Amino acid sequence: MSRTVPREARGRRRTRALAACALLAALAAAGAAGCQVEDEGEGEDGGERSSPFTGRPAERGAPVLAVKIDNAPQARPHTGLGEADLVYVEQVEAGLSRLVAVYASRLPDRVGPVRSARESDLELLRQFGEPALAYSGVQSRLRETVDDAPLFPVSPDAAPDAYRRDEARAAPHNLYVRPAAVLDAAPGASTADDIGFTFGAPPEEGGEEAASHRVAYPNAAFDFTWSADRETWEVAMDGTPAPGVAPATVVVQEVTVRESEYHDYLGNFTPYTETVGSGEAVVLRDGRAFAAEWERPSERSGTEFTTPDGSPLNFAPGQVWVVYAQA
Known part of the structure; x- marks a missing residue:
């Protein structure tokens, strides 16, 4: 499957492939072996490509949305987690955990429960360019850092219509977000691009x-x-x-x-x-x-x-x- 790869990475891989071709040619009888190197990326027809996040067919130009998700027992079962392309699991205070769900290929109607962001989320999300981030807020000392980060922070304060409380659950584990509304508030969010993953057959050996x-x-x-x-x-x-x-x-x-x-x-x-x-x-x-x-x-x-x-x-x-x- 094809995927979008940065130009410098394509160059390195092309160089390695050409070197392999030269070695094969030297070892093989004249005309007995051939090797063709193709650039990675979109097809010549500019059609559908595979998602760099999942390896499955995906529409080109989809914006990236990250949602910070509560993972306390009271927050389960989650809504919209199965539609995420990627889910990151990280440790938070007191040895508990939270999730960062990343969406591009599919956009569910509702995701949550949503909770607050952390400082290390900014480092994690930088690889996506400038994605949109849905979160419930941050502590006051971190607010300016989040506002200055290269992303589109969309909290309930920035887009109140994008969030709703579920009265059937107890706060603070009952805040849900509408992804489409968040992206409406972040029209400049980066589109899905290469983050280093490759997809295909497993290694022939090991495991x-x-x-x-x-x-x-x-x-x-x-x-x-x-x-x-x-x-x-x-x-x-x-x-x-x-x-x-x-x-x-x-x-x-x-x-x-x-x-x-x-x-x-x-x-x-x-x-x-x-x-x-x-x-x-x-x-x-x-x-x-x-x-x-x-x-x-x-x-x-x-x-x-x-x-x-x-x-x-x-x-x-x-x-x-x-x-x-x-x-």
């Missing part, structure tokens, strides 16, 4: 059978169980199944999680998840677990995942979950 996999924070746990019938992973949070959520690929990415300068009203420091750098990961796909390495050189860069020998590690087409775990 271990993995019927299930667990990631635990101090006060939160995520279980991923392979469904051979659906060819996706079933997700449970703190032992509770998440209906309608079925990622094809789950990435457990080992990162540094440190204290930030912010804390909640109880004095619990807000963790800062460092998503720029490099490290190890486990990629779950097709009922197997593959050892991987990850690299993100800068905030503007996407994250590339490779096998231990340096080859791109393809994801299975479909929804992707990235779970940040303490290295």
